[in-house]
Amino acid sequence: MIDLKDVVYCRLGTADLEEAESFAVGILGLEVSERRKDAIHFKSDIRDHTLCYFEGDPEDQVTAFEVGSAADLQAAANTLDTLSMDVEQGSAAECEARHVRDFIRFKDPTGNRIELVVRPTQSSRRYHGTRDAGITGFSHVGLCTTDPARDEEFWTTVCNARVSDRIGDAPLMRLGAIHHTIALFPFHKPGIQHINHQVETADDIQRSWNFLKERQVNITFGPGRHPTSSAKFLYFSGPNGLTFEYSSGVREIHDEPGWHNRQFPFEPTGFCQWGSRPNIAAFKD
Ligand SMILES: [Fe+2]
Incomplete structure (x- = not known):
């Protein structure tokens, strides 16, 4: 059984990063934690980030869950493989971009894009949004x-x-x-x-x-x-x-x-x- 600990982030494609940032900060109340060339990460709690908007297709939406260890990630990949579900290993560059030690991606039976990650980075800084959304x-x-x-x-x-x-x-x-x-x-x-x-x-x-x-x-x-x-x-x-x-x-x-x-x-x-x-x-x- 794949033991999911918690949901850790969503990644959302968008054709308009500026609009997405304006919404995420000014309306939703998140905090920018990192800007990259083609993506912006947002904090909502003690974690490094919990939302990422990236330049891409708005239909490209990913939800990530944490598993406990590298061995658990490998076991999860094996389980999905046994079910004939396509599993891809995240590259080193993709892990770095997500601030996780390792991850795999697959689609659930409906086709939702899912990532399983190990050791997502915690932040040393608490979340502090500019809009007081609570x-x-x-x-x-x-x-x-x-x-x-x-x-x-x-x-x-x-x-x-x-x-x-x-x-x-x-x-x-x-x-x-x-x-x-x-x-x-x-x-x-x-x-x-x-x-x-x-x-x-x-x-x-x-x-x-x-x-x-x-x-x-x-x-x-x-x-x-x-x-x-x-x-x-x-x-x-x-x-x-x-x-x-x-x-x-x-x-x-x-x-x-x-x-x-x-x-x-x-x-x-x-x-x-x-x-x-x-x-x-x-x-x-
Ligand atoms: Fe809900």
Whole structure:
């Protein structure tokens, strides 16, 4: 079994790095940690970086997870190979660009680009955004799935994810105590469905709602509260239409053997207990 420790970063292609930086710093509230010729890295917590925008195709979206050791990485490559999934070793230059010791890349059964990394660099400097969004860190990703049951099986049997709850057939899956680190949402093609940053309090959610509205940012869902994770949330659009989320107060599951996943309806009440309505039709486009 591939033992994923945590999600570590997302890498997003963009045709307009300047626009991406302007959004990431001025709207989302991240901090530039490094500028390269064709990429910018952003910090959201103690890690070296948790987001990278690079010059490239906006459809090129990568999510990375940490595994425990070089031996675990090799074992993961062997496991994927056994399943006839194509695995590529990251080059030395690619490792250097990602600030990781080593990594492999593959695609999940839907075709989402995934990297497994070992020894991602921690920063000696805490995150300090110029916009006070209240961010405490990068926390989870939503990935698109063309077959939720098939992909749930991949993430929970080939990898170590556990289903905390389901909304319809969409599983919210944990790697550690946090209610979910990976969520799968039905869609007709691969891609990142949303990127979540935790913020300190519900006040930060409310403040950001006003901040984003004043700047004509497209708010897609919320403010609201998830009945699954109990988190208060706000979803909005970033460059190339990608959805970002702030949330606060996510449930933690410490009674691992005692938790039994729950079923919620794939309708507005399954996503929000305050009455905010997601665009359910968008999941089916
Ligand atoms: Fe989320």
